[in-house]
Amino acid sequence: MPALFLNLLKIIFLLLIYIFLWQVARSMRSHVSPNARRSNKTAREIAVVRSETLAGRRFSLEQPKVIGRSSDADIIIDDSYASEFHLRIGFQDGEVILNDLGSTNGTYLNGRRVSVPTAISSSDSIQIGKTIFEVR
């Protein structure tokens, strides 16, 4: 096998490696950023979609809100699956952050359990026990 031909094949092989890596790097960009697919509309209020006592009510998110069964909570929900202080909605770096306060039965954001502080935005749904809120 002539040396020139071998050298050519070597370069082609290296090119193949880099084309492969380039394809991966290019298409994985959207997979790496933490919140790639979130809508960027800021959350302004939460509306109660399903509840025995609060259905149809809306609560503004201008101040942080603690939701729970306790009478000291900002939004008091009468739901036997909710904890006394179930979750807090606050602000950080210009984002609205949902923070589960170690509730017994958990908080579900868009159907998934969240146990770490998570940014929420318009059209997300928050479920606590049998109560469902929608972010608007």
Place this chain on the structure above:
Amino acid sequence: MTRSAEAALLIATVVVAGMGVALVNFASGGGLDAQVALTLLVFSIAIGAIHMAVRRWAPHANPFIFPLAMFLTAIGFIEIYRLDSRLVSIQRWSLLVGAAASVALLYALRDDGVALLRRFRYLFLFAAVLLLLLPLLPSGWPLHGIEVNGSRLWVKLEIGNRYASFQPGEVAKVLLIVFLASYLAERHIAMAIVQRKLGRLSIPEPRQLGPVIIAAGASFVILVYQRDLGAALLLFTMFVGMTYLATSRMVYPLAGSVLGLAGGLAAYRFFDHVQVRFHSWLNPWDDFAGSGFQIIQGLFAIGSGSLTGAGLGSGRPDLIPAAETDFIFAAVAEELGFGGAVGIITAYALLAALGFGIALRAREVFLKILAAGLILVVTMQAILILAGILRLLPVTGITLPFMSYGGSSLVANILLLTLLARVSHEVRP
């Protein structure tokens, strides 16, 4: 859509493997022989099986994890074939076993997901410690440990005149990550908040940290006793890193650094081979023919590789001791040059970015810590051995994930990334 992108990238890795083996043949005057066909066949079967299992049982998994892992496996495989064509048939079987294990794991987790693993965490811890102890079984038993290069970390199973040997520590590594992630997921709030005052310092409550320290201590003592100091360092970094990720308390990495430094000094004082490794790192030329030989041969190989390398099959990587295992990066850098070496490091970097991206997006503590722990270990392992070869750190005898020759390592790392893929399926936006 993403699954077909994955399929295309996976097919590209099969092409890379086949073309590489063919190039090695061409360099020695050979042609397209049975080895090329076997390579294409085995990579197609292994990759096809994993891809079908992912499509079926984890359809939303990140589509780039397996292509990157298989790309690294392919490059390592080519170099192993180039160095020793007998080893490559064992490596082929390892790849098939790894693929089968990956499919089985995806099947087992199909309904309950990785949360299923939380139920068995103490069993995993127990199994991990047991696996780490296996190499200490006395010779003469059907299942016994064997000593290689002064470290006792291999286990040999002999039945009649047939035998199989493996490194149980590799699987123990994965089990320990799962144990630690599920333990920390349950206790992280208490660990971050419940503190005890010690003068002006607040230290974690011992009761919360107890099991972590026992787990770390037990694995550590065993590994040091077996003189597998590279793995001990890796596990130590993993325990400290995961605890920090779970609690975001600076006290853990700080205490970890102090303990690590103390441990390093103690190891330097009490183990001859640590002193040797350290000296051959700083002054490899003092004992060129002896302790410095491997590292210098590695550096010569990388240097002679120049920009595009000698070409697959045209260099002399056989001159580097342990070229097919620990020093495979030096062998690849010689034959594919700076270009190939940067490509490999890029692949590891992309894999790390993917893994930490998955951890960042996870909204459930267990998934977050598990993803971070899995990728932390792969990344740390790659960094430790690459830095050792490049003489940025003393050489620690651990394998380069996916590329080094070694069945236990390949199977364990494929399982590790299968878990990561399953986590990414569960955290999809």
